[in-house]
Structures are given as structure tokens and as C-alpha cells.
Amino acid sequence: MLIRTGRDGFQHPAGSEITPQAVYEDRRRMLQWMATGAAGAALASWAGREAFAQAARPGKLAALPGAKSNVAGAATMEKLTDYKDATTYNNFYEFGTDKADPAQNAHTLKPNPWTVEIEGLVKKPGKYALEDLLKLSAQEERVYRLRCVEGWSMVIPWVGYSLSNLVNRVEPMGNAKYIEFLSQADPKTMPFVGSRVLDWPYAEGLRMEEAMHPLTLLTFGMYGEVLPNQNGAPVRLVVPWKYGFKSAKSIVKIRFVEKEPRTAWNKAAANEYGFYSNVNPNVDHPRWSQATERRIGEDGLFAKKRKTLMFNGYEAQVGQLYAGMDLKKNY
Numbered sequence: 001m002l003i004r005t006g007r008d009g010f011q012h013p014a015g016s017e018i019t020p021q022a023v024y025e026d027r028r029r030m031l032q033w034m035a036t037g038a039a040g041a042a043l044a045s046w047a048g049r050e051a052f053a054q055a056a057r058p059g060k061l062a063a064l065p066g067a068k069s070n071v072a073g074a075a076t077m078e079k080l081t082d083y084k085d086a087t088t089y090n091n092f093y094e095f096g097t098d099k100a101d102p103a104q105n106a107h108t109l110k111p112n113p114w115t116v117e118i119e120g121l122v123k124k125p126g127k128y129a130l131e132d133l134l135k136l137s138a139q140e141e142r143v144y145r146l147r148c149v150e151g152w153s154m155v156i157p158w159v160g161y162s163l164s165n166l167v168n169r170v171e172p173m174g175n176a177k178y179i180e181f182l183s184q185a186d187p188k189t190m191p192f193v194g195s196r197v198l199d200w201p202y203a204e205g206l207r208m209e210e211a212m213h214p215l216t217l218l219t220f221g222m223y224g225e226v227l228p229n230q231n232g233a234p235v236r237l238v239v240p241w242k243y244g245f246k247s248a249k250s251i252v253k254i255r256f257v258e259k260e261p262r263t264a265w266n267k268a269a270a271n272e273y274g275f276y277s278n279v280n281p282n283v284d285h286p287r288w289s290q291a292t293e294r295r296i297g298e299d300g301l302f303a304k305k306r307k308t309l310m311f312n313g314y315e316a317q318v319g320q321l322y323a324g325m326d327l328k329k330n331y
């Protein structure tokens with residue numbers, strides 16, 4: 001981008017950078033007030049209100065509140081990504097390959113009524129209506145990072161419950177070693193289903209221990225409301241220590257299987273997308289370094305990239321799932 005400077009090279013501050021008189025005086029009063037020592041308690045309550053304001057409902061869709069989760073989220077103290085950014089910069093290839101496409105096109109998705117079919121190696125297979133799935137366990141709000149393989153990340157307050165609640169309910173058989181997740185693939189409502197970019201339906205998979213890990217969230221909402229279509233309504237997965245593509249959207253089928261299932265991205269380019277796809281700054285994607293990431297919403301000219309953390313910052317919780325594994329081979 002071209003930046004215009006004055007003749008002497010001096011850059012005039014933009015209007016927004018000049019502090020208006022009233023704001024300046026307010027600040028001065030605030031500093032004087034703090035100097036009196038009376039500010040401590042008031043500041044604490046102000047900080048509390050800030051944290052609350054951060055997670056305030058956007059007021060766009062039906063409310064889906066969740067009690068603060070006990071399951072630790074490493075991102076809980078980070079600034080949340082703006083709702084607008086999280087809902088207009090998406091990957092949902094059923095609606096187009098451009099980041100802006102899903103927000104524009106996904107209005108045709110019909111998240112209601114919705115059923116999820118559970119099949120394969122379980123004692124209790126069957127079809128679950130969305131309403132029943134929603135009630136199966138209490139909704140929790142968890143702030144997780146989502147780190148995309150393309151090198152960007154977001155911090156989002158997701159609403160859902162640990163997938164293990166559902167898995168336990170359907171009673172997997174002893175030989176069920178993996179779970180396959182299939183997204184809806186309806187060419188009538190999803191304009192890019194049928195395009196050659198992926199083999200439809202979008203498919204993802206987890207090893208049983210990964211699916212049972214308490215961090216793995218069966219997700220029905222975000223920012224205190226039901227999921228917007230473009231983010232995978234009405235039910236998706238969020239697996240916070242794996243690259244974003246493992247978090248399948250608009251799930252219609254959950255299949256318990258014995259052998260490692262093929263996944264959509266693995267079928268499309270096996271040398272680029274392995275089954276595990278754990279966030280790992282030490283193992284580069286053939287086309288992109290994975291050492292750093294750009295936080296969406298921090299894209300100013302001088303915004304620094306952040307260092308990507310092992311397992312996206314969830315190493316303490318999930319590292320033991322991969323003890324002894326060669327993570328370069330099992331990428």
C-alpha cells in the first residue's frame with residue numbers, strides 16, 4: 001500500500017489520532033482522581049465490566065447462553081475477536097472459496113429442522129433431532145483460539161458441551177477406534193457442493209481419545225447466540241489444538257469406525273493435510289510456515305505476527321495424547 005507523506009517526510013496524524021480537548025481533560029481528571037488513592041475498588045469493578053462487555057451478545061440471532069466452563073481454555077484472558085470479523089472472514093467451501101463468500105451465500109442453509117445421525121460401531125445408533133442434542137448436556141461458554149492452517153487465528157467464545165457427553169450416550173463398541181464427522185452436502189442450498197474443489201460431503205475425523213478429550217467441543221453457538229450459518233449452523237465441532245479445518249461445520253452424520261477415516265482435505269492433498277493436523281510451529285505446511293500467525297482484527301500496517309504455540313497453547317492438556325509419536329510423520 002502506498003503511504004503519502006508530506007514534502008519534508010513528516011506524516012501528518014490522521015484526524016482520529018488527534019486527542020480532542022474534552023477527552024484530554026477527562027483523562028487529566030481521571031489521573032488526578034487516581035492520585036488521590038480512591039480509585040482501587042472502582043477500577044476493579046470497571047475491569048470486571050470490561051470483561052463482561054467483551055462477551056456481550058451481538059443481538060443478531062437467538063440467544064444461547066452458556067455457563068462459564070470449568071474446562072480450561074488457554075485463550076480465556078485474551079481479547080475476543082470482533083463478532084463482525086468472526087462472521088465475515090470464514091472458510092466454508094460449500095458456499096465458496098473466498099473468505100467473504102460464506103457470509104454472503106450461507107443464508108440459503110436451513111439449520112432448522114436438523115437431525116444428526118449416529119451410526120457405525122455403537123450400541124445405540126439413531127437419529128437425533130437438534131433439540132434433543134441441545135438438551136443432552138448443559139451448554140458451556142468456552143473461549144478458544146481457532147488457528148487456521150493458512151496462518152491466521154481468532155479468539156472466540158464458543159457455546160456447547162464436551163463431545164464426550166454424546167459419545168458416552170451412544171455407547172461405542174470396543175472396536176470403535178475413530179469417529180468420522182460428515183457435513184451436510186446439499187447442492188440445492190450449498191452452491192459450491194458439486195464443484196471439484198473438494199470431494200463432498202466435507203469429512204473430518206478424530207481418534208477416539210481425541211474425541212473424548214474434554215476440550216473437544218460439540219458447538220451450537222458463539223458469543224452467547226446460536227451459530228450463524230457461515231460459522232457452521234446449527235452444530236459443528238471445535239477442536240482447539242488442531243488446525244481449523246478439523247472443526248467440521250453443519251454436521252449431519254457422526255460415524256464410529258475401526259479404521260482411520262479419510263478426510264476431505266487429506267483426499268484433496270495428502271502431502272499437505274495429514275489426519276492429525278495438530279497445530280505445530282515446528283512442522284511447516286509445504287506452502288506456509290506455521291511458526292507465526294496473524295490475529296484477525298490486528299491487521300494494522302505495523303501489527304506484529306504472533307508466535308504460534310505448540311498445540312495452539314493447549315499442550316498441557318493434550319500433549320499426552322501424542323506421547324512418543326513422531327509429529328513430523330504424523331502431521
Ligand code: MTE
Pocket residue numbers: 086089090091092093094146147148149183184202230231232243244245246247248249250
Ligand atoms: N467445515 C465444512 N463443512 N466446510 C469447510 O469448508 N472449513 C474448515 C472448518 N470447517 C470448512 C469446515 C476450515 S479450513 C476452517 S479454518 C474452519 O472451518 C473455519 O471456521 P470459521 O469460519 O468459523 O472461522
